[in-house]
Amino acid sequence: MKKRTIFTVVVLIVFAIFAVLFLTGKQAAFANIRLFSKDTNAARSLKTIGLGPILSSQSSDYAVAYTVEPGDSLAKIAKKFGTTIPLIKKRNALQSDVVRAGQRLNIWTGKFHILVSKAKNVLQLKVEDNIMKVYTVSTGKAETTTPAGNYTIITKLVNPVWYHDGKVYPPGHPENGLGSRWMGLNAEGYGIHGTIHPDQIGQAVSMGCVRMFNQDAEELYDLIPEGTEVSVVDK
Structure with missing residues (x-):
């Protein structure tokens, strides 16, 4: 009877040890998965404003209203304000590179x-x-x-x-x-x-x-x- 009891206790101890090792390993695996996910999604973890204020013609501390002058071109205007032709076109919904004197534009200056x-x-x-x-x-x-x-x-x-x-x-x-x-x-x-x-x-x-x-x-x-x-x- 004593031998059977001792055997049962030993079996339970061994089972408990394996259970602890299994659960510990499983937690470590999940920790690695979480770390990997965090690394691969680093870009998502940073708070961003988005490109909306840059691309839209809404008023902004980083934008000015500009009236096209005679002899102006988008290239000249972009150089004057330190911006790009594509950004001027996107902010003002322009379909071509042609602008005319007197035309009002909203220029990003940020x-x-x-x-x-x-x-x-x-x-x-x-x-x-x-x-x-x-x-x-x-x-x-x-x-x-x-x-x-x-x-x-x-x-x-x-x-x-x-x-x-x-x-x-x-x-x-x-x-x-x-x-x-x-x-x-x-x-x-x-x-x-x-x-x-x-x-x-x-x-x-x-x-x-x-x-x-x-x-x-x-x-x-x-x-x-x-x-x-x-x-x-x-x-």
Whole structure:
């Protein structure tokens, strides 16, 4: 009888140990899932204002009313106010690049700033301290990390040609890694651009540039003028 009782106790103890190990492992697994989800959805965790105030013609502290003068063009107006032609057209629902003297326009004057987080693989589009939109991006892998620092957008190209390893890849080439837009930094060889590998967005896999989904790169391209400041941080 005593032997049977001892055996039963041992079995119960062993069962209890396995139960604890199982539950602990299960909790750890769920914790890992939560952490993974948090990392991949980093862009969603930041509070943003949205692009509405930028794209609409509503009154804003960052917009002015402007009357087109004789000899004006959208290019001249964009340069005068430090904005872009596409943004002027979107704010004013213009269907063409033609403007006429006396025409009233609503011009965005807010100064954009871009903040790229390498740890989170996100790009924030900011106006002063306001986060307007957050994009999920890819930054450089360990051996070709995106250098942290403060930069300026100095070139913008639509459907850029990619020069790599002595080869030239024209726009649309299946190996042209720049995608549909290029926003070059004042650091030779580095920029913000589209991609031919959308499945890799959100990971540190690039050769040092900041990659975006093509549609996101096109959206950002239309908003920011040359001269926009870019900060890349490790955290």
